[in-house]
Amino acid sequence: MSEQRQPYRTHWLTWFFSAMVLIPTILGFANKFLDLVLVVQGDEDGAFAVTPICNYLFATAGFLCLFVWTATQGAFQNLDGPSHTMMENEKRLDSQP
Amino acid sequence: MSAGTNVVTADRNFPKHQDLVEERLVLWYFVAALTFMTVSMLAGTLMGLQLIRHNPLPAIEILSPGRWRMIHTNAIAYGFLANAFLGIMHWVIPRLTLRPCLNRQLSYLIFAAWQFVVLATAVGLIFGQAQGLEWGETPVWIDPVAQLGLLLVAINFGAPILQTRGPMYVTLWYYLAALVWTFLTYAMGNFVPEYFVCGSSAGAVGGLFIHDLVGLFVTPLGWGMMYYFVPILLKRPMWSHGLSLVGFWGLAFFYPLQGIHHFLYTPIPMFLQYGAVLSTIALELVVVTVIINFVGTLYGTGGLVVTNLPLRYFYTGILFYFLTCLQCALQVTMTFQALIHFTDWVVGHAHMVMFGVFSMWQLGVMTYLVPRILKTEWYSTKWCEWHYWASAGGLLVMSGDLILGGLFQGWSWAALQPWDASIRLSLPFWSVRLVAGLVIFAAQLLFLLNFYLTWRNAPRSTSVTEPASGLATA
Numbered sequence: 418m419s420e421q422r423q424p425y426r427t428h429w430l431t432w433f434f435s436a437m438v439l440i441p442t443i444l445g446f447a448n449k450f451l452d453l454v455l456v457v458q459g460d461e462d463g464a465f466a467v468t469p470i471c472n473y474l475f476a477t478a479g480f481l482c483l484f485v486w487t488a489t490q491g492a493f494q495n496l497d498g499p500s501h502t503m504m505e506n507e508k509r510l511d512s513q514p
Numbered sequence: 515m516s517a518g519t520n521v522v523t524a525d526r527n528f529p530k531h532q533d534l535v536e537e538r539l540v541l542w543y544f545v546a547a548l549t550f551m552t553v554s555m556l557a558g559t560l561m562g563l564q565l566i567r568h569n570p571l572p573a574i575e576i577l578s579p580g581r582w583r584m585i586h587t588n589a590i591a592y593g594f595l596a597n598a599f600l601g602i603m604h605w606v607i608p609r610l611t612l613r614p615c616l617n618r619q620l621s622y623l624i625f626a627a628w629q630f631v632v633l634a635t636a637v638g639l640i641f642g643q644a645q646g647l648e649w650g651e652t653p654v655w656i657d658p659v660a661q662l663g664l665l666l667v668a669i670n671f672g673a674p675i676l677q678t679r680g681p682m683y684v685t686l687w688y689y690l691a692a693l694v695w696t697f698l699t700y701a702m703g704n705f706v707p708e709y710f711v712c713g714s715s716a717g718a719v720g721g722l723f724i725h726d727l728v729g730l731f732v733t734p735l736g737w738g739m740m741y742y743f744v745p746i747l748l749k750r751p752m753w754s755h756g757l758s759l760v761g762f763w764g765l766a767f768f769y770p771l772q773g774i775h776h777f778l779y780t781p782i783p784m785f786l787q788y789g790a791v792l793s794t795i796a797l798e799l800v801v802v803t804v805i806i807n808f809v810g811t812l813y814g815t816g817g818l819v820v821t822n823l824p825l826r827y828f829y830t831g832i833l834f835y836f837l838t839c840l841q842c843a844l845q846v847t848m849t850f851q852a853l854i855h856f857t858d859w860v861v862g863h864a865h866m867v868m869f870g871v872f873s874m875w876q877l878g879v880m881t882y883l884v885p886r887i888l889k890t891e892w893y894s895t896k897w898c899e900w901h902y903w904a905s906a907g908g909l910l911v912m913s914g915d916l917i918l919g920g921l922f923q924g925w926s927w928a929a930l931q932p933w934d935a936s937i938r939l940s941l942p943f944w945s946v947r948l949v950a951g952l953v954i955f956a957a958q959l960l961f962l963l964n965f966y967l968t969w970r971n972a973p974r975s976t977s978v979t980e981p982a983s984g985l986a987t988a
Binding site for chain 1 (some may be wrong): 756
């Protein structure tokens with residue numbers, strides 16, 4: 418399948434929203450991690466927070482592994498490819514006798 | 515061509531629909547889902563009658579309103595939504611991956627096991643064995659069975675997804691994540707507060723559970739479904755598949771942070787509450803990407819929303835989704851929360867999410883798939899239209915009424931008026947809510963009857979799939 422060039426506007430929007438999502442996520446994560454460090458250092462008022470923070474760290478670590486694995490699989494090389502393939506497959510499935 | 519694109523070049527090797535999709539099971543799931551929806555709405559109606567002081571079943575302990583309320587919420591979550599999602603996944607995943615589910619017998623076993631779990635939950639709740647966790651009231655003896663069921667679901671659906679090679683379509687991303695998230699979320703909510711933590715910490719985990727059940731179970735399955743059906747009905751690919759991936763990863767990284775926003779103004783540390791508030795507002799950016807993508811996909815063909823009923827269901831749900839997320843961004847601010855905390859605003863919001871968005875999407879998919887599977891038109895297309903308008907209109911009235919009533923309740927409490935005063939001012943709103951609920955309930959019964967009569971008229975053999983139903987004309 419020939420690689421299809423993305424329209425400039427969708428390409429630009431993808432990167433723009435990626436930045437908008439990633440920057441606050443990283444800041445939020447850093448903030449949470451700092452809180453966890455403070456809790457571990459003996460801030461008793463924050464002891465309640467250990468369980469939810471551990472939950473979040475656990476979940477985020479999973480997503481991070483999944484994200485890295487996805488990137489290594491080449492999922493972000495031809496971003497619109499799977500969408501066209503899906504339409505093509507649907508057409509073929511429906512055209513069967 | 516990448517091997518992972520799943521396109522098989524030779525037609526003789528291309529899998530056939532009937533070898534991939536177990537259509538009978540899809541229908542069975544739909545029947546189970548609609549049956550539990552009927553039970554849930556009956557319970558909601560009884561609870562609505564109780565609120566206006568007309569409880570038809572007074573002094574019967576096992577039918578007390580508190581227990582009916584739990585039947586209402588649990589039957590919708592695990593009986594209607596979960597069953598409908600499972601049925602739809604039996605259609606979508608094999609067609610996207612071009613591989614059937616792992617094991618046909620296992621699929622039927624899961625169907626039977628899931629009905630057992632939901633029925634046992636209902637019986638347990640009626641007999642007062644509820645676990646002390648909102649939406650996790652499933653009796654403790656059912657939790658391990660449900661957890662095992664979710665594991666089997668993940669294995670059965672995960673196998674064909676994991677066998678695909680190369681870039682995956684966004685629906686499969688959502689589905690794969692939902693299979694893992696639902697398993698983990700259920701375990702977190704039902705076991706951690708019960709056996710491992712207590713007090714405010716358990717409250718924080720409970721908040722995560724309630725929120726993640728919406729965000730990591732219902733939301734990914736719902737959006738995954740939309741990314742599949744909307745392009746098919748519009749006969750054009752998504753406006754930007756890349757943008758849809760931004761939405762997916764945004765959900766993955768942001769959603770788990772937000773559970774605490776259900777417990778603002780509680781003893782949970784303020785930095786956690788503020789973290790939840792900020793991430794909820796930030797998630798609106800992710801929501802905007804999704805909305806832009808679906809509006810961009812529709813661009814130039816907007817008229818189809820009028821003529822194509824399933825598509826109308828989908829875009830109505832998308833509109834309600836945008837409204838609920840906008841509400842979220844406002845209601846999680848501490849100032850706003852001080853007014854609406856514990857009021858019916860929250861109930862209106864919850865109904866808009868669960869019925870206005872996800873149920874509408876599922877009903878739209880059923881409207882599209884039932885005639886395809888049964889190889890016949892709907893018994894009455896007019897009834898289908900009535901079903902849509904009564905569902906959408908009833909929901910709009912119900913949620914609007916509860917949201918407005920919630921504001922009045924909040925102002926009443928803020929003015930330090932006696933509790934009775936807020937009850938008195940709520941009664942007209944609760945009456946309107948009951949009427950709107952009855953309209954929605956009647957619409958679902960009409961849909962169920964239409965489904966039954968359509969099935970009765972269907973030809974005996976259902977082995978070949980026709981391309982589209984009359985209501986889904988593009």
